[in-house]
Amino acid sequence: DIQMTQSPSSLSASVGDRVTIACQATQDIRTYLSWYQQKPGKAPNLLIYDASKLEAGVPSRFSGSGSGTGFTFTINSLQPEDVATYFCQQYDDLPYTFGQGTKLEIK
Amino acid sequence: QVQLQESGPGLVKPSQTLSLTCSVSGGSISSGGYYWTWIRQPAGKGLEWIGRLYTTGSTDFNPSLKSRVTISVDTSKNQFSLNLSSVTATDTAVYFCARDRWETGGFDSWGQGTLVTVSS
Numbered sequence: 547d548i549q550m551t552q553s554p555s556s557l558s559a560s561v562g563d564r565v566t567i568a569c570q571a572t573q574d575i576r577t578y579l580s581w582y583q584q585k586p587g588k589a590p591n592l593l594i595y596d597a598s599k600l601e602a603g604v605p606s607r608f609s610g611s612g613s614g615t616g617f618t619f620t621i622n623s624l625q626p627e628d629v630a631t632y633f634c635q636q637y638d639d640l641p642y643t644f645g646q647g648t649k650l651e652i653k
Numbered sequence: 654q655v656q657l658q659e660s661g662p663g664l665v666k667p668s669q670t671l672s673l674t675c676s677v678s679g680g681s682i683s684s685g686g687y688y689w690t691w692i693r694q695p696a697g698k699g700l701e702w703i704g705r706l707y708t709t710g711s712t713d714f715n716p717s718l719k720s721r722v723t724i725s726v727d728t729s730k731n732q733f734s735l736n737l738s739s740v741t742a743t744d745t746a747v748y749f750c751a752r753d754r755w756e757t758g759g760f761d762s763w764g765q766g767t768l769v770t771v772s773s
Contacts, residue, residue, distance in 0.1 A: 589765055589766050591763075592759045596757060640715075641702050641715040644702070
């Protein structure tokens with residue numbers, strides 16, 4: 547299985563800050579990577595697919611980049627409603643696998 | 654906009670079979686271009702892909718669960734189902750059904766999730 551490792555596992559930032567989360571794959575997954583936001587008690591919500599493409603209806607302050615084994619997820623100008631856990635997920639090979647999550651809090 | 658809704662028992666005894674159904678509305682499960690998928694999440698933990706079904710009836714499963722999992726479809730009811738046999742406490746989790754876009758990737762629609770507890 548392809549292992550996905552996110553860092554950091556948690557972070558605290560202020561409203562208006564730029565936040566960056568990293569995701570590393572154990573093998574080349576090209577750009578077959580998605581990012582999700584999950585709020586407590588809710589299902590994950592797709593934000594980014596194909597490593598850098600913004601899902602329809604998702605605010606433009608969210609972005610993604612990378613290819614191969616290293617990927618980055620960025621929130622520009624953090625908002626209070628962005629408090630959530632964020633997951634990366636690879637879909638290059640079965641079984642699809644997720645990162646362990648990054649819990650984002652507001653300072 | 655497509656919506657998914659899980660249903661099934663919230664409590665299952667050890668060694669028995671966990672059975673869940675996902676009802677799809679706002680779109681036909683028979684339309685091409687999507688995989689219909691089950692994912693689970695133990696409390697406070699990450700997400701685990703269980704398996705998926707295509708409209709042709711073909712299936713793929715996580716090797717870690719493959720010997721215990723079946724996924725089936727009832728196109729007349731616009732539903733697909735998960736059966737997980739010989740459950741233990743480690744199968745306790747929130748189970749989600751989701752739609753996976755075949756061409757562009759990403760789980761773009763999810764059910765709200767249902768908690769299944771394995772306990773005697």
